[in-house]
Amino acid sequence: MVGASSPCTGARRTGGVGAFVAPLALLALLASRAASDREGAPGGALLAMHVGSVLVATAAFTVAAAMAAAYLLQERELKQKRLGGIFRRLPSLEVMDTYSFRCVALGLPALTLGIVAGLFVSARAATGATGAWQQYVALGVWAVFAAVLVLRVVAGWRGRRGAIGTLLGYACALTVLAGYFLRGVV
C-alpha cells in the first residue's frame, strides 16, 4: 500500500499524505495477518487471482481515499480562509485530486477482475448463500468507483464531489472486508 502510494506521490509537497497512508497500511498488514491465519481453504488459480486483484484494488483505493480525505481537509481550510499547519503540510488541491483519480483508475480494473474471478470461485465452490450480501456490496463498491470515474470524465465532477464519492466507495469496500473477516471470526 505504501508502495502504491510512493510512485503516485512522487511529486513535491506530498509529504503530509503519508500521515494518512501509514496507519491504513498498518491496518492492512494486520488484516492480512488475520487472513493468513485462516488459510487452508481449497484454492486454485482463480482464487489466487481473486485475492490478488482485490488486494491490489484495496491498496489503490486506500491511497485514493487518503488523498480524498486530505483533499477535503485542505479544501475546508481554503474555503474557511485559514492557513494553518494543515495547509502548509499538505500537497496542493490539484495534486491530491489528480493522484486520487489515478489511484481509483488503477483500482477499478483490478476490482473488476477480482469480482469476476470471485464469481467463478463461488460458483465452483457452490457453497450456497454464504457471503451473498458481501457480493452485492462489492458490486456497490464497483458501481460507486465507476461512477466517480465516469462522472469526472463526463460531467466534470472533480474535487470535492469526486473526493466524497471516493470516500463513500472506500467505506463500502471496508464494509465488505470487515464482513469477510468477521464471518471468519464468528
Next chain:
Amino acid sequence: MVVGVNHRSASVELRERLAVASDAIEEAVRGVRALDGVREAVLVATCNRVEVYAAGDDDDRVARAAQAFFASRGADDAQRYEHRGGDAVRHAFRVCASLDSMVVGEPQILGQVKEAYSVAKAAGCVGASLSRLMSHAFLAAKRVRTETGIASGQVSVASVAADLARGIFGDLKGRRVLVVGAGKMALGAARSLVRHGAQLAVANRSFARAEALAKEQGGTAHPFSDLTMLLQHCDVVVCSTGAQGYVLSRDLVQSAMRARRGRSLFIIDITVPRNVDPRVGDLDSVYLYDLDDLEQIVAEGGRTRSEARQAAEDIVSEEVVGFVRAEREKVGAGPTIAAIRQRYRAAAQAELERSFAQRLKHLKEDERKAVEAMIEAYTNKVLHAPTMALRAAGSSGDDALLSAAQTIFGLAEGGS
C-alpha cells in the same frame, strides 16, 4: 567580544564603505588577527552587517584593536556598537538565530556566519574560545528554527496570494492569471504569481490601457467582452476595476465553472467596493478571497511571528546562560583548580622520587606502581571538596573565593 555595525546602527553608505568582498574576507580577518592583543578573530561581512568577533587575554586591548579596524575603514564611534562578555555571546546567538536581522527569521544569516567562521578557521584565526562560541551559537540557532515558527509566516498580500495559489494548483508554471482592471495592487499580486511561472492576461474596459499593461508585464491583452471566455481558461483571477457594481456575478462564474468542468478557480478581489459577488465563494471549487481576507492572513502571520519571536528570544537567553556558565566553569575556576592539582602532584612526585632513591630503594617496579597509585588516589580524595567548591564559585562568579583559594594554596605569589 564583538565590535560591529549593522543596518540599525549605520547608514547604508557606511555599510557600503565597510563592505568586504567575499574573496577579501580571508585577508581582512588575518589583518584583524595580526592586531595587537587579538588572539582569535572571525569577520562577518554581509550587506546588513560588518562585525568582528575577537578574543584575547585583555578585553580593552582587543576592543582597541577592533576599533582600529573599523576606524581604518572610516567608521566613526557613533555608528559602531561594542559588546563584551555575556553581551557579546548574546549578540552572536541573536545574529545566528536571525533575531538581529532586518527581516527577522530570514534564513540566510546563519549560512553567512557559518561561512565567515569556516573562512576564519581555514585562515588559522580561530582558537578554542571562538570555536566554542560559534558552535554553540549554531546549535542555539538550530534550536530556534526547529522549536519556533519564526521562519514561517506571511509577509505581504502579494505573497499570501501566491501562497494560496500554490496551495490550490501546486506548480504555477503554465497557469494563466487574469487581471481584470488595472489597479496597482492587483498588478502587484499578479506579478508575484508571474514570478512563479504563471502567464498573464489583462482585461480592461479601455483596451488601449490593457494593451499597454500587457506589454509592460509581458502578457496578453483582452477586451472586457472576452471575460466569459477568459474565466474558462484562466485559473487565477485578480480583480481590481473602478466599477461600483459586481463585475463578476454569481451566474457568470457559475456558467464558467460548468465550462471548466469542475477545475478549481481562485479569485482575488482587491477592490473596495467589491467587484465580485461574495456568493461566488459558495460555489464548488471556487476560492474567493477579498482584500480583508488577505490582510487578515498577513496579520495572523505577523501575530504568530511576534509570538515566535518571543519564544526565540527565550531560547536564546536560555542558551546564553548555559554557555556563559559553562565558560565560567572552564575559564573561571579551571586554571585555579588545574594549578592546585598540579602543585599537589608535583610535590607528591618529588617526595616519591626521593623515597624511591633512598629508603624505598628495595621496592620492585610493581610495588612502586602501587605506591604511586595510592598517592594519586589520596591526592584526588583530598582535593575533591576544594575542586567542587571552586567549580561552584567559578560558575556563580564568586571571585573572592577563587582568590582566597589561590592565597591558601600558595598560587597567588607564584611560589615554588
